[in-house]
Amino acid sequence: MIAPFRLRRVFVCLIAISLCTAIAQAGLIHRYSFNDGTAKDSVGNVDGNLKGAAKIADGKLVLDNPDKTSGDDALSYLEFSASVLPKGGSVSLVVWFTGKQNAAFARILNIGDKQDAEGRAFIYLTPRNADDQARAAITATDAASKSNIDTDPIDDGKPHVAALVIDGAAKKMHLFIDGKEAGTAQDLGDNTLDKVKPTNNWIGRSSFDADAGLSGAIDEFRVYDNALTADEAAAIAKAGPDTLPAATP
16 A cells, blocks of 8 residues: 555646646647648647648658749648637747758748738748848738848758747747847837738748748647747757757746
């Protein structure tokens, strides 16, 4: 028979483990690890659909689009079955990416709509823009009115984790690369999350048909319905893909 005080200790430990797991997953609403060979959402209910020659190999989403644009019928990309954005004013999009140099404005992430009479509203992450810099951007109307952060390109053949954070309360945008803040946080102004039209929810394809298709591998993609702090972004980067960071005391 187990002594009562030992039973109490086991019970307390189980509660602590459960609490740490709950804290570590706080705010996580979508998760795509690709480890089961699919693009199934293991946290929410918005699964991804492989398009073109997109494939999942060795637990990674693999896209190969040399000389293809986003308007190409043969483009390989991942399309989500519905919007991955939360209903609130904040979001954190975290993605592990490895790729060699891409053409300008290939999209790691692209959530938004196509051009129409009222303009275009979207949020995106590209590994390399026309100035050979990675860029995170959000706009409520069109590309000319965007809020953006530029930093060193991340399609250098090395694995990177990028966290694009929209803080609705502070009306700021942050970009963390490999757990460190990249560039300077930008004011959102009118480019708030509620104005983004999540008609298209893509990895590897742009709302602009002329933009390049993405070539590279995605190890994991997560969506949080809150604004990650610098410490949280660092902890996620340190834990790596496939692992949720332990809760801090």
